[in-house]
Amino acid sequence: xxxxxxxxxxxxxxxxxxxxxxxxxxxxxxxxxxxxxxxxxxxxxxxxxxxxxxxxxxxxxxxxxxxxxxxxxxxxxxxxxxxxxxxxxxxxxxxxxxxxxxxxxxxxxxxxxxxxxxxxxxxxxxxxxxxxxxxxxxxxxxxxxxxxxxxxxxxxxxxxxxxxxxxxxxxxxxxxxxxxxxxxxxxxxxxxxxxxxxxxxxxxxxxxxxxxxxxxxxxxxxxxxxxxxxxxxxxxxxxxxxxxxxxxxxxxxxxxxxxxxxxxxxxxxxxxxxxxxxxxxxxxxxxxxxxxxxxxxxxxxxxxxxxxxxxxxxxxxxxxxxxxxxxxxxxxxxxxxxxxxxxxxxxxxxxxxxxxxxxxx
Amino acid sequence: xxxxxxxxxxxxxxxxxxxxxxxxxxxxxxxxxxxxxxxxxxxxxxxxxxxxxxxxxxxxxxxxxxxxxxxxxxxxxxxxxxxxxxxxxxxxxxxxxxxxxxxxxxxxxxxxxxxxxxxxxxxxxxxxxxxxxxxxxxxxxxxxxxxxxxxxxxxxxxxxxxxxxxxxxxxxxxxxxxxxxxxxxxxxxxxxxxxxxxxxxxxxxxxxxxxxxxxxxxxxxxxxxxxxxxxxxxxxxxxxxxxxxxxxxxxxxxxxxxxxxxxxxxxxxxxxxxxxxxxxxxxxxxxxxxxxxxxxxxxxxxxxxxxxxxxxxxxxxxxxxxxxxxxxxxxxxxxxxxxxxxxxxxxxxxxxxxxxxxxxxxxxxxxxxxxxxxxxxxxxxxxxxxxxxxxxxxxxxxxxxxxxxxxxxxxxxxxxxxxxxxxxxxxxxxxxxxxxxxxxxxxxxxxxxxxxxxxxxxxxxxxxxxxxxxxxxxxxxxxxxxxxxxxxxxxxxxxxxxxxxxxxxxxxxxxxxxxxxxxxxxxxxxxxxxxxxxxxxxxx
Numbered sequence: 001x002x003x004x005x006x007x008x009x010x011x012x013x014x015x016x017x018x019x020x021x022x023x024x025x026x027x028x029x030x031x032x033x034x035x036x037x038x039x040x041x042x043x044x045x046x047x048x049x050x051x052x053x054x055x056x057x058x059x060x061x062x063x064x065x066x067x068x069x070x071x072x073x074x075x076x077x078x079x080x081x082x083x084x085x086x087x088x089x090x091x092x093x094x095x096x097x098x099x100x101x102x103x104x105x106x107x108x109x110x111x112x113x114x115x116x117x118x119x120x121x122x123x124x125x126x127x128x129x130x131x132x133x134x135x136x137x138x139x140x141x142x143x144x145x146x147x148x149x150x151x152x153x154x155x156x157x158x159x160x161x162x163x164x165x166x167x168x169x170x171x172x173x174x175x176x177x178x179x180x181x182x183x184x185x186x187x188x189x190x191x192x193x194x195x196x197x198x199x200x201x202x203x204x205x206x207x208x209x210x211x212x213x214x215x216x217x218x219x220x221x222x223x224x225x226x227x228x229x230x231x232x233x234x235x236x237x238x239x240x241x242x243x244x245x246x247x248x249x250x251x252x253x254x255x256x257x258x259x260x261x262x263x264x265x266x267x268x269x270x271x272x273x274x275x276x277x278x279x280x281x282x283x284x285x286x287x288x289x290x291x292x293x294x295x296x297x298x299x300x301x302x303x304x305x306x307x308x309x310x311x312x313x314x315x316x317x318x319x320x321x322x323x324x325x326x327x328x329x330x331x332x333x334x335x336x337x338x339x340x341x342x343x344x345x346x347x348x349x350x351x352x353x354x355x356x357x358x359x360x361x
Numbered sequence: 362x363x364x365x366x367x368x369x370x371x372x373x374x375x376x377x378x379x380x381x382x383x384x385x386x387x388x389x390x391x392x393x394x395x396x397x398x399x400x401x402x403x404x405x406x407x408x409x410x411x412x413x414x415x416x417x418x419x420x421x422x423x424x425x426x427x428x429x430x431x432x433x434x435x436x437x438x439x440x441x442x443x444x445x446x447x448x449x450x451x452x453x454x455x456x457x458x459x460x461x462x463x464x465x466x467x468x469x470x471x472x473x474x475x476x477x478x479x480x481x482x483x484x485x486x487x488x489x490x491x492x493x494x495x496x497x498x499x500x501x502x503x504x505x506x507x508x509x510x511x512x513x514x515x516x517x518x519x520x521x522x523x524x525x526x527x528x529x530x531x532x533x534x535x536x537x538x539x540x541x542x543x544x545x546x547x548x549x550x551x552x553x554x555x556x557x558x559x560x561x562x563x564x565x566x567x568x569x570x571x572x573x574x575x576x577x578x579x580x581x582x583x584x585x586x587x588x589x590x591x592x593x594x595x596x597x598x599x600x601x602x603x604x605x606x607x608x609x610x611x612x613x614x615x616x617x618x619x620x621x622x623x624x625x626x627x628x629x630x631x632x633x634x635x636x637x638x639x640x641x642x643x644x645x646x647x648x649x650x651x652x653x654x655x656x657x658x659x660x661x662x663x664x665x666x667x668x669x670x671x672x673x674x675x676x677x678x679x680x681x682x683x684x685x686x687x688x689x690x691x692x693x694x695x696x697x698x699x700x701x702x703x704x705x706x707x708x709x710x711x712x713x714x715x716x717x718x719x720x721x722x723x724x725x726x727x728x729x730x731x732x733x734x735x736x737x738x739x740x741x742x743x744x745x746x747x748x749x750x751x752x753x754x755x756x757x758x759x760x761x762x763x764x765x766x767x768x769x770x771x772x773x774x775x776x777x778x779x780x781x782x783x784x785x786x787x788x789x790x791x792x793x794x795x796x797x798x799x800x801x802x803x804x805x806x807x808x809x810x811x812x813x814x815x816x817x818x819x820x821x822x823x824x825x826x827x828x829x830x831x832x833x834x835x836x837x838x839x840x841x842x843x844x845x846x847x848x849x850x851x852x853x854x855x856x857x858x859x860x861x862x863x864x865x866x867x868x869x870x871x872x873x874x875x876x877x878x879x880x881x882x883x884x885x886x887x888x889x890x891x892x893x894x895x896x897x898x899x900x901x
Contacts, residue, residue, distance in 0.1 A: 072700045072703070146881075149881075149885045150884075152885075153888060154888060155885060157699070158699050158703075159888055159889075161639075161700070161703070162835050162836070162839050163839075163880070163881045166832070166836060166880055167877075167881060170873075170874045170877035170881075173870050173877075174874050177870055177871070289828070292704075292707055295704065296704060296707070296708075299704055329715070329718075329719060332711045332714060332715035333715050333716075335708070336709060336710070336712035336715070337708065337712065338708065339704050339707055339708020339711070340705045340709060340712075342704075343701045343702075343704050343705040344694055344695070344705065347701070
């Protein structure tokens with residue numbers, strides 16, 4: 001009942017959750033059909049869909065801060081990548097002796113660099129529960145520290161956007177360094193299994209897809225819960241008239257800080273689910289361009305709707321996959337054109353199209 | 362309107378004139394003496410090599426002494442397949458060989474093709490004699506210095522006596538000093554204590570590596586305690602001087618990096634700072650400027666020296682027009698919505714990148730550096746500055762002051778400032794704000810194009826050129842304070858120097874990370890940069 005209250009007035013959210021529920025049941029079933037069956041979904045496609053869902057979760061986290069708090073973050077990719085790196089470290093530890101050098105404890109790249117023991121921050125990551133905690137904690141902590149500094153000194157607007165960009169750029173440069181102990185340029189890859197299941201197995205891929213869909217649904221409900229609460233109302237107030245909200249006695253910086261941290265945690269989870277499905281995490285995930293792209297997914301889908309962000313992420317990523325296989329040279333032209341056209345003609349995104357229809361009907 | 366353009370043109374014309382005043386020098390490959398030298402040296406006839414030495418002696422060529430030295434050390438090789446001269450350290454596969462005339466690096470694939478230019482003993486003696494005699498009596502101070510340096514520390518007593526003889530008649534202060542050092546290196550090994558004391562004093566004032574070696578050797582060998590102390594003191598003095606010059610060099614590198622940053626950021630300081638437009642396509646406007654330079658060089662391949670000068674106004678116009686097109690086509694619909702502008706211009710940047718990839722191929726293009734930009738300015742043995750960096754610093758300052766003049770002294774500048782401070786009021790006073798927006802954006806974009814010309818001389822010209830500079834540019838503008846182009850200058854130079862100071866102990870990447878972290882923290886303390894705009898215009 002409580003759950004229903006969250007999405008009672010949210011038609012888009014209802015449709016989204018319904019579709020997710022259908023996908024969770026139908027996709028594994030269709031995948032289990034014999035390959036020559038007309039409705040068969042290849043495992044490759046399942047993994048691709050799972051990847052899209054994690055990116056949709058990332059877009060959701062950006063919409064939470066951009067749509068409802070007015071913070072245009074150009075560095076959310078950093079939280080996503082950090083979650084991904086924690087997961088990657090866990091997966092590296094699972095390789096065990098199956099690495100190229102066959103070292104029982106050290107990942108290959110450390111053997112290659114002649115390190116004789118694991119750095120302290122790699123300890124404990126062979127336990128899944130510990131990794132799971134860090135996946136939420138590390139991005140959350142970074143967002144908390146960064147936010148505490150930035151919001152308390154009232155850095156806002158464009159300035160905030162630019163320092164979030166600086167943050168992810170600095171992290172990218174840092175992770176490129178071999179001395180950091182995160183595999184440098186090549187990042188972490190060659191994963192073998194997760195929780196004892198082989199990552200190559202069909203069942204694991206389907207399982208990860210289901211996990212991503214569930215995570216997206218949960219993320220959606222959590223975000224929705226935040227927005228529907230009093231906190232959510234204050235968020236919108238801060239977005240629309242920050243000074244007025246402050247004069248009314250709200251602690252604007254605290255509101256921003258908590259929502260920003262929550263959003264970073266969601267992004268971290270998205271990253272952690274993304275890595276096992278694509279099989280690699282490297283410093284390019286930190287690149288500022290990635291973070292800007294996320295914002296565009298949200299803009300295309302429609303800001304401050306949550307389901308719009310999900311739709312935008314799915315749409316653009318599907319388009320990206322299609323273009324890069326069919327017309328690789330045209331992709332950047334198309335993406336660029338989408339940016340320009342959406343900002344000029346569809347300020348409310350795809351979701352805005354439907355809303356207008358609803359309003360006129 | 363006309364007068365505005367006139368002012369702009371004046372400023373640009375001045376810029377070009379100033380740059381033209383720098384006299385272009387000949388490239389090595391155009392030099393008739395060196396060309397003939399090459400044909401003589403690659404010949405298999407022994408006589409020809411003797412002729413080559415004579416030719417070099419008679420020509421009094423400015424490179425003669427370097428060539429003598431290289432010949433004696435046996436660094437000259439010729440390639441049997443193309444009959445060209447190369448400088449080679451080791452003739453092994455995979456090693457690099459420097460083409461003598463073109464100064465381009467070649468990787469040795471078949472070591473058998475490379476033959477050493479071998480001299481016989483008579484030729485060696487001939488070279489030594491020539492170096493001593495003609496070198497020490499040459500008209501050019503430079504050659505005399507080179508001769509002394511070549512002979513310095515030569516155990517041959519004849520060389521020393523020649524220097525002694527030349528020392529008495531030498532009139533140029535610098536050459537005299539150097540000769541004194543050469544003599545002192547010998548004197549310090551003798552037994553006369555008073556003379557040794559003088560010699561140590563002389564050596565202590567010199568930064569020549571040979572002088573330092575001589576002092577070091579003396580300290581380790583002598584039994585005389587007081588002389589030893591004196592020499593050690595001298596060595597400490599030299600170390601301190603070297604440290605000082607190393608510091609100076611760091612600052613110089615920092616300033617040159619800083620001016621690159623300022624050049625890249627200054628167009629942004631106008632579009633972002635003055636107009637409040639976040640132009641993510643700024644980097645691509647720089648890239649367009651760099652590609653314009655490339656195209657101009659393709660159009661005039663025989664005038665590389667001139668092409669860079671032609672490229673400056675051309676890049677200004679091309680990038681400026683692209684900028685105006687962006688402003689008219691997209692940005693003007695998005696004023697007052699900075700975050701949307703950011704997204705739209707980012708889209709444009711992707712399109713421009715891909716367009717360049719489609720037109721020019723995704724590979725990097727080589728833009729040649731004109732010969733008048735290469736070379737060194739040597740102050741002393743431990744401190745020399747490269748000319749191309751110097752030119753970029755000067756160029757950066759010229760562009761900066763030209764822009765400052767445009768903003769402060771022209772009608773356009775006045776209107777730009779009026780619109781940026783209070784758009785509604787400016788319109789009420791009859792300023793055509795739309796036109797001003799267009800011109801300002803065009804100006805900022807044009808300056809980005811000019812930055813591209815400068816960057817094409819020091820970095821690879823490729824589709825990703827812009828991306829590499831966009832974040833740095835934003836950092837510089839934000840650090841300096843939006844709306845203040847002096848702030849941009851100070852911020853760029855500060856960040857450049859800070860980066861170079863940290864580099865030796867932190868490494869290039871870590872230094873950059875530290876600078877970024879510093880900016881993030883700095884923005885917390887001063888959210889509006891080093892030089893914030895004051896008053897109502899700064900709000901919002």
